[in-house]
Amino acid sequence: xxxxxxxxxxxxxxxxxxxLSCAASGFTLSSYTMHWVRQAPGKGLEWxxxxxxxxxxxxxxxxxxxxxxxxxxxxxSTLYLQMNxxxxxxxxxxxxxxxxxxxxxxxxxxxWGQGSMVTVSS
Amino acid sequence: xxxxxxxxxxxxASVGDRVTITCRASQGISNYLAWYQQKSGKVPKLLMSAAxxxxxxxxxxxxxxxxxxxxxxxxxxxxxxxxxxxxxxxYNSAPFTFGPGTNVDIK
Numbered sequence: 488x489x490x491x492x493x494x495x496x497x498x499x500x501x502x503x504x505x506x507l508s509c510a511a512s513g514f515t516l517s518s519y520t521m522h523w524v525r526q527a528p529g530k531g532l533e534w535x536x537x538x539x540x541x542x543x544x545x546x547x548x549x550x551x552x553x554x555x556x557x558x559x560x561x562x563x564s565t566l567y568l569q570m571n572x573x574x575x576x577x578x579x580x581x582x583x584x585x586x587x588x589x590x591x592x593x594x595x596x597x598x599w600g601q602g603s604m605v606t607v608s609s
Numbered sequence: 610x611x612x613x614x615x616x617x618x619x620x621x622a623s624v625g626d627r628v629t630i631t632c633r634a635s636q637g638i639s640n641y642l643a644w645y646q647q648k649s650g651k652v653p654k655l656l657m658s659a660a661x662x663x664x665x666x667x668x669x670x671x672x673x674x675x676x677x678x679x680x681x682x683x684x685x686x687x688x689x690x691x692x693x694x695x696x697x698x699x700y701n702s703a704p705f706t707f708g709p710g711t712n713v714d715i716k
Contacts, residue, residue, distance in 0.1 A: 532645075
């Protein structure tokens, strides 16, 4: 069965860092483009970042550019999101998501993790 | 960047009603448009990709149409289990922006 499980969330002070992990199982991570999406409490979905299957291409939302870094270790079937210089407005549930088809960049997201809560507060 | 808008932001309809949600892109995105359903406290579920391709297991009362800048999601006969927030998303290129969502409730 295909699964994505996030970890690493928690409460952090403004300006500090946090690294999220997304463990993939039931499929070959190295074949798929992967994304991070976040949802602030009571708000809509916000796309955060994308990484190609081999890690060679990455793009970020303007709201996190220069502060967040997406990466992957296909040998460990794990996706990461390094979050630096965190702000209160980064408070959200962060979910990883897989695109529908192997090898595709432009594709919808068919598999989502349950998410990891990040709270930025002093 | 291309902006995504949805209308209405919320709607309330009776069981059996036909419901239509509109999504508009600020520039043409061909048919690189997905629809997601998110029930309260749950993970988003992919309903439709390529603007009109129903995902496996999604009831046939859901349908999608459109291309370019204007898209619609239609529920032909609203059911109680359809209560959710519906999001459109562009996926032709980064940023992979979501629309603001449409809350659907039962009257």
